[in-house]
Amino acid sequence: MPREGEPDKPSDFLTAVKEAAIAALVAFGLFVLLIGIRTDQGPTGALVFTTRFGALAAIVAGVFVATLLRALFWRRLTLSFGQIAPASVKNAVARLTNYAAAAFLVFALVVPIIFYGNRYLLDLGILIVTYTMLGFGLNIVVGLAGLLDLGYVAFYAVGAYSYALIAQYFGLSFWICLPLAGILAAFAGILLGFPVLRLRGDYLAIVTLGFGEIIRLILLNWQSLTGGPNGIPGIPRPSFFGLPFNNSEHGFAATFGLTYSPTHRIVFLYYIILALALLTNWVTLRLRRLPIGRAWEALREDEIACRALGVNTTTTKLTAFAMGAMFGGFAGAFFATRQGFISPESFTFTESALVLAIVVLGGMGSQLGVAVAATVMLGGFELFREFDQYRMLVFGAAMVAIVIYRPRGLVATRTPSVLLGKIKDIPAPIVRDARTETPA
Amino acid sequence: MEYFVQQLINGITLGSIYGLIAIGYTMVYGIVGMINFAHGDIFMVGAFLALIAFLVLVALGISTVPLALFIVLLVSMALTALYGWTVERIAYRPLRHSFRLAPLISAIGMSIVLQNYVQVAQGARVKPLPPLVHGGYTLFEGNDFAVRLSNIQIIIIITTIALMTGFSFLVARTRLGRNMRACEQDLKMAALVGIDVDRTISLTFVIGAALASVAGLMFLLYYGVVDFFIGFLAGVKAFTAAVLGGIGSLPGAMIGGILIGLIETMWSAYFSIEYKDVAAFAILIIVLIFLPTGLLGRPEVEKV
Numbered sequence: 033m034p035r036e037g038e039p040d041k042p043s044d045f046l047t048a049v050k051e052a053a054i055a056a057l058v059a060f061g062l063f064v065l066l067i068g069i070r071t072d073q074g075p076t077g078a079l080v081f082t083t084r085f086g087a088l089a090a091i092v093a094g095v096f097v098a099t100l101l102r103a104l105f106w107r108r109l110t111l112s113f114g115q116i117a118p119a120s121v122k123n124a125v126a127r128l129t130n131y132a133a134a135a136f137l138v139f140a141l142v143v144p145i146i147f148y149g150n151r152y153l154l155d156l157g158i159l160i161v162t163y164t165m166l167g168f169g170l171n172i173v174v175g176l177a178g179l180l181d182l183g184y185v186a187f188y189a190v191g192a193y194s195y196a197l198i199a200q201y202f203g204l205s206f207w208i209c210l211p212l213a214g215i216l217a218a219f220a221g222i223l224l225g226f227p228v229l230r231l232r233g234d235y236l237a238i239v240t241l242g243f244g245e246i247i248r249l250i251l252l253n254w255q256s257l258t259g260g261p262n263g264i265p266g267i268p269r270p271s272f273f274g275l276p277f278n279n280s281e282h283g284f285a286a287t288f289g290l291t292y293s294p295t296h297r298i299v300f301l302y303y304i305i306l307a308l309a310l311l312t313n314w315v316t317l318r319l320r321r322l323p324i325g326r327a328w329e330a331l332r333e334d335e336i337a338c339r340a341l342g343v344n345t346t347t348t349k350l351t352a353f354a355m356g357a358m359f360g361g362f363a364g365a366f367f368a369t370r371q372g373f374i375s376p377e378s379f380t381f382t383e384s385a386l387v388l389a390i391v392v393l394g395g396m397g398s399q400l401g402v403a404v405a406a407t408v409m410l411g412g413f414e415l416f417r418e419f420d421q422y423r424m425l426v427f428g429a430a431m432v433a434i435v436i437y438r439p440r441g442l443v444a445t446r447t448p449s450v451l452l453g454k455i456k457d458i459p460a461p462i463v464r465d466a467r468t469e470t471p472a
Numbered sequence: 473m474e475y476f477v478q479q480l481i482n483g484i485t486l487g488s489i490y491g492l493i494a495i496g497y498t499m500v501y502g503i504v505g506m507i508n509f510a511h512g513d514i515f516m517v518g519a520f521l522a523l524i525a526f527l528v529l530v531a532l533g534i535s536t537v538p539l540a541l542f543i544v545l546l547v548s549m550a551l552t553a554l555y556g557w558t559v560e561r562i563a564y565r566p567l568r569h570s571f572r573l574a575p576l577i578s579a580i581g582m583s584i585v586l587q588n589y590v591q592v593a594q595g596a597r598v599k600p601l602p603p604l605v606h607g608g609y610t611l612f613e614g615n616d617f618a619v620r621l622s623n624i625q626i627i628i629i630i631t632t633i634a635l636m637t638g639f640s641f642l643v644a645r646t647r648l649g650r651n652m653r654a655c656e657q658d659l660k661m662a663a664l665v666g667i668d669v670d671r672t673i674s675l676t677f678v679i680g681a682a683l684a685s686v687a688g689l690m691f692l693l694y695y696g697v698v699d700f701f702i703g704f705l706a707g708v709k710a711f712t713a714a715v716l717g718g719i720g721s722l723p724g725a726m727i728g729g730i731l732i733g734l735i736e737t738m739w740s741a742y743f744s745i746e747y748k749d750v751a752a753f754a755i756l757i758i759v760l761i762f763l764p765t766g767l768l769g770r771p772e773v774e775k776v
Contacts, residue, residue, distance in 0.1 A: 061554045065524045065547075066517070066593045079599060081527050180573055182580075227761045234507045235760055237576060238711055242753035245708070253746040381704070385580055392577050421592050428584030435578045436566045 048103035056096035063091055133400045140306060144299040154298045158305055158370065160410045162363055165309035167390040167402035169359030172316055174388065175397035176325065177352035178332025180237040183244025184387055186224070187217040187357040189251060189379035191364025196264040196374055197257070206270035210365050217361020218354040220247075225353035229346055244384055251376040263375025267368050272300060305366050312359045313399055319355070328352055382424075389427075393434050395441025405442055474614035479741045480734070485625045485694065487733020488632035492687035493710035494717070494725035495639065496556075496680030502656045502720035503676055504568075509579035510559055511684060512707015513586035518552040518685025519698045520590055523599055537604050541689075548689055549682040556681025557674055559586075564677075565670065583703075590700040598699040601692060628690045635686060636726055639679070643722060652676060656720065705749065709736070712756040718769025727767060 068088040074080035140161070147153040166188065173181045194213040198204050204212075224243050228236050251258045258264065269277065275284040277297035284300075285292040319325040327348045330338050339345055368374050390409060394401030409427070416423050434442070493515050500508045525547045529540045563578045608622030643649035651672045654662040663669045691706070692698055713732040717724025732752060739751040759766065 058554065058558060061551060062558060065521050065528075065551060066590065069524050069528065071524060071527060071594060071599055073597065073600070077600070078602065079523075079527060081524070081531070180576065227757050230764060231760055234501075234505075234576065235715070235764075238507065238708070238715070239757055239760055241708065242712075242756050246750050246753050249747065249750050382584075385584065388577070388580070392573070421588070424584055425588040425592060428581045428588060431581030432563050432578050432585065435570075435574050435581065436563070439567070439570050439574050 045104070048100055051103050052096045052100035055099040056092050059092045059095035060088075063088055067091060136400065136403060137310075144302050148295065148299070151295065151298065154295070154302060156410070156414055158298070158302050160406050161302070161305045161309050162367060162370075163387065163390060163410055164403045164406040165305060165312050165363045165366075166360060166387045167394065167406055168309060168312040168316060168399065169356045169363065170387050170391050171356075171397065171399070171402055172319070172328075172359070173352050173356035174391050176316075176320065176332065177328040177349065179349060179352060180234075180388075181240045181353075181356070182237045182381070182384055182388065183224070183240035183242070183247075184356070184360055185379045185381070185384040186240075186244040186247040187220055187360030188364040188367065188383065189247055189376075190217045190220045190357075191361030192368040192374050192379075193251060193258060193264070193364075194361065195365035195368045196267045199268050200264060206268065206365070206369050210362060213365035214358040214361040217364065218358040220361075221353040221355075221357025222350055224357075225350045229349055241381065241384075244379075244381060248376050248379050251379070258376075261375060261377070263373055263377075264368075265373045267372050267374065269297065269372065270300070270304065270369050301366075301370055305363075305370075308362050308366060312362075315355075315359075316399065324348065324351055386427075389431050393431070393438075393441055398441065401441050408442070474612070474617040474619050475741070477611075477619045478617070479737050481619070481621055481625060483734035483737035484730055485628050485733070486737060487713075487730030488628050489687045489690055489694070489729075490706070490710045490713045490732050491726040491729025492632060492635065492683045492690075493706060494713040494729045495722060496684050497711050497714040498717070498719050498722065498725040499652070499676050499680050501714070503652060503659075504564070504575070504673060506564070506575040507579065507711065508564075508677075508680070509576060509707070510563075510582040510586055511680065512703035512705075512710065513583045513590075514552060514556055514559070514681045514703070515684040515688045515691075515706055515710075516698070516700065516703030517555050517586060517590060518548055518681070518688030519692045519702065520594060520599075520688075520700075521551050521685065522548040522689040522692055523601055523698060526601070526604075541604070541693075545686065545689060548685045552685030552688070553678040553682040555586075556677040556684075560674055560677040565673075583707075587700055587703065594700070596700065598697045600697050603696055604693060624693055628694060631686065631690065632726075635683060639683070640722065642679075648672070648675060709752050712752055712759075715756060715766055716759050718766030720770070721766070721768040724766055724768035 068083060068085055069081050070084055071079050071081045143157050144154060147157070166184070169187075170181060170184045173179050173184070191213040194216040195206070195209040198209050198212060199206070224240065228239050231239060252260055254260070271277070272284050275282065275287055277284050277294075277300065279292045280286065283292065284290075284296055290296070320329070327338070327343045330341075330343060331345060331348055331352075335345060338348075367378070371378075386409070390405045391402060393409070394403070394405030412430075413423055413427070416426065493511065496511045496514070497508060500506065500511070522544050525544045526540065529535075529543060534540050534543065559582050563582045564575050567574045567578055603624075605622075605624040605627060608620050608625070611619045611621055613619070643652060651662070651667045652675075654665070654667055655669055655672050655676075659669055662672075687706075688698075691702070709732055710729065713728035714725050715728070716731055717726070717728025732755070735755060736748050736752055740748045743751075
């Protein structure tokens with residue numbers, strides 16, 4: 033507990049220096065071998081090492097200074113927005129957040145118009161909306177039903193490979209394959225759901241992780257069907273009501289009397305994924321009002337109470353898995369058609385972790401939060417593209433930092449699904465999860 | 473038959489490594505009730521620390537293998553333990569009373585951090601180490617197949633047995649072990665009777681990390697190569713071992729580790745080497761369906 037309001041004693045500085053010295057010592061121990069010495073393969077193939085004591089000294093000094101500053105000034109910085117802002121400002125902010133979702137949606141709709149000439153930004157937009165959609169899908173499983181799924185990428189992979197393989201072997205078009213991919217992914221979800229129904233949270237997480245890896249390993253090793261590590265190339269592109277996006281006489285541009293431009297296809301893809309993401313969002317919002325949605329939320333809060341009240345936990349969990357998986361499958365089919373090429377490399381655990389991070393950091397269960405988190409994270413990834421090797425390092429650290437400092441996510445305002453009377457303003461510290469208690 | 477005995481020896485060796493990592497999972501789960509997802513990466517860090525410590529020792533002129541190995545073991549245990557302590561201090565302790573999924577998410581973040589930190593600091597390429605321990609014994613010879621027990625396998629198995637014995641003694645007989653067992657039963661009650669819960673949990677992480685670093689050193693000696701990604705698979709398999717043996721149970725972790733090692737080796741030997749990881753994951757799922765408490769675990773009673 034921070035000792036707020038206590039006057040600073042003169043000994044505080046000494047304590048802070050001592051704390052910083054200990055931190056620097058720990059940092060020295062941590063980094064002396066891994067940073068201070070760099071191993072590389074020499075000309076003979078044996079390992080040789082070079083020393084980097086300068087970098088080591090810099091890091092240790094940095095840790096010392098950072099800990100010192102933190103110990104001296106942190107307490108004054110931790111006054112949160114809620115404590116210093118006057119009520120009128122808070123109300124204005126609250127009113128603004130009400131419009132944030134609408135503003136975000138309008139912005140998403142006009143992105144291709146604003147950035148029409150900028151292919152790079154359009155591609156980034158498609159990527160962000162794809163992950164937003166994946167986030168919405170996973171949100172059903174994690175945010176609503178409270179089942180931690182670390183293998184969500186498996187459904188993404190099933191969707192992508194379903195479309196690629198059906199298109200390759202049966203020559204069906206994207207628009208027929210899209211629902212098929214969703215259905216197949218939903219079946220994969222049910223397949224995974226059955227064995228894991230009896231498991232509690234943490235076990236469930238590991239089993240879903242294992243399932244994700246099993247799918248990836250099968251895709252990697254079943255060479256005769258999936259092409260193994262070489263993947264599937266030449267996946268057909270989607271058409272606009274039968275009009276292909278090419279420079280032919282029957283192409284999209286020629287039919288509408290436009291000059292052919294490859295950007296048309298990109299804009300079209302953007303609107304497809306935006307429509308799919310909005311569909312996911314709409315279905316989620318509707319489902320939350322249905323008995324099944326309420327059962328999910330009840331299940332998340334307390335499984336035993338649910339069972340006592342006669343909720344069938346088996347079907348409830350299964351539908352959550354199937355629903356989430358289906359949207360993952362849609363997104364996967366879209367991914368396949370956008371890339372034109374898929375291989376097992378695109379479906380590693382890192383993807384699952386990224387989508388989970390988007391859901392959790394966005395504030396579990398909050399739809400706007402997911403969209404904001406996807407934008408912030410993928411946008412951040414792009415900003416740091418030049419520091420390629422540090423990206424994942426920063427990503428991991430951000431995941432830890434956000435869960436520690438903002439455990440309820442970046443956007444913690446979740447509109448309740450069912451309202452009894454008026455919303456009351458309850459200060460955040462009073463609100464505690466039913467699950468906060470440590471297990472007995 | 474000879475082939476089978478050989479696979480048995482290989483499987484037990486591999487299983488010892490998994491078992492040592494599994495202890496870290498099972499202890500932490502027993503006491504804090506969370507899956508320390510970064511534990512596999514702690515194992516990887518331990519292997520890297522051992523590799524670098526060894527190179528430094530050789531450069532300093534200490535090249536007697538037993539002495540060098542002993543020093544490497546101590547250095548790598550101490551520094552990896554420091555990693556275990558730091559991870560707990562930074563990523564898990566602030567979340568002790570947060571919502572249930574928070575520590576797991578933080579652990580996933582920490583795992584990503586450790587992996588990429590080692591990749592940035594030491595490069596993404598595999599690091600080979602020439603075999604240090606040579607020789608071995610031919611146990612018996614069949615028609616055209618000799619069953620061999622190499623010295624490195626003997627070292628691995630004996631070290632594991634020694635560590636397990638020492639560790640069981642620690643848990644059963646020392647004050648720290650008693651505190652750990654008390655925390656495992658009830659954190660709040662343990663705190664009420666005057667046990668320093670934070671310190672006990674920290675030490676649990678320290679011991680788990682030290683054991684994982686021994687596993688890392690042995691992995692390095694046995695396979696001769698490490699890279700920054702070995703922690704993920706080894707971690708998941710060791711967790712499978714902990715679940716198979718019954719999470720929270722120390723002998724269970726060891727037995728589970730050896731079983732997983734045996735299953736993996738036998739699967740590669742008799743079925744297909746490509747699907748050996750699928751076998752490990754499939755076993756995890758099957759065990760959880762039919763034996764949710766594992767082989768030696770106690771059934772968990774959910775209270776309302």
